[in-house]
Amino acid sequence: MTVQPVPADSAPADFDSPDDVARAFAEQGYITDRRLATTTFVMSRLAKPLLLEGPAGVGKTELAKTLAAATGRRLLRLQCYEGQDETKALYEWDYGKQLLYTQILREKTAQLLADTDTLEAAVDRVAGADSAFFNERFLAPRPLLEAIRSEDPVVLLVDEVDRADEALEAVLLEMLAEYQVSVPELGTFVAKQAPYVVLTSNNTRDLSAALKRRCLHLFLEYPDADRELEILRSKRTGLGDAAAQRLVDVVRGLRGLDLRKAPSISETIDWARTLAVLGVSELDAAVLADTVSVVAKYERDVERSRQALPRLVDPNATVPSSQDQGHGHAHSHGSHTHGGHSHDHSHDHGDHGDHGDHPADDGRRVRAAKDTPGRHDDSFGARGGPADAPAAPRKVGTGQGTRSFAPGNRGGARRRPV
């Protein structure tokens, strides 16, 4: 049986303009910026796949989900992983079902073979009935074929394509080139309407130039402060606006530190929710230090963050002494125990004369108040140790995050958000 190819439709018009994309996405709780809205609009008009790269938690997967929700399209998702073979991506023959049918139809098969007297003749006869068992009834489509065969237009999310082997990438290329899939026993399926295809990558390996060439490419970075605040608002975290604004600044400051894993948008959201649950209305370094493990997932990151928090919460806290008391930690959060603060204040100054007026002093105090001996592993000590002042914050590094997106790996080529 051959499936007649059906020509793909011209580009569907789900959006009138980039502004229309921004509006439709905002309705779904996804906050775009100009660049993102424009690229999404263009992909919808050109029916070209969109390749999203960027660190973890910046909204790559969410963009595809939102695109589906905003256009009313069904979302089909191919989650890529190492060693995945194409049958899990394209289609499989439903062997179990084929077997069941042959069992049930045993009598019929016997009739079919009744007048054959040699094995060869019987095999020839069975072969002639192949098509009965290799037809669409026994086809188990996987996401790629399903996207092509779908009667309704769909969004196809090929998530974490960098984890897939190159062989699967080749299969993808073929599919993306023409929006068609060939099944040798059946023929070629061609999409009635080109799906919106969104591919995401965390850059664990370089994707082929051929794949990149076929896609519109967008590097998603951490949002600017306004957009991140807007995202927080849209998530209704329960944290007051002023505190949320402050939190966004703190998180951006943390991203500027040399952390192994920079906090992502989802972690900002989690932190806001955590603070809201604790009933926090005003941020201070102590409550942030108590909850920083929501955003810092490695011991070393937790320590570095804690050291930096006082100065991130209050950038003016460069003057020790009386002003320091002003943003002391214990008073507004009775439920948290910050024993030892005032005591630490009195003797921590002067230990490191070269940093005497540096905001890092605050970090040392906070850390000292919470630290217990022997917490740090060697690697942390080797990189400066907890008693050292934290590195001066770099201008908020929007492009850093996972190993693969660490500044060192990307040279100076990181783009800034528009």
Ligand SMILES: Nc1ncnc2c1ncn2[C@@H]1O[C@H](COP(=O)(O)OP(=O)(O)OP(=O)(O)O)[C@@H](O)[C@H]1O
């Ligand atoms: N622009 C945005 N507007 C609203 N929420 C967002 C936005 N970007 C990210 N988020 C939030 O961040 C969460 C994480 O996003 P998502 O899972 O898409 O990240 P990702 O880039 O796919 O990360 P990973 O590489 O780890 O898969 C989402 O569930 C969503 O709540």
Ligand SMILES: [Mg+2]
């Ligand atoms: Mg994802």
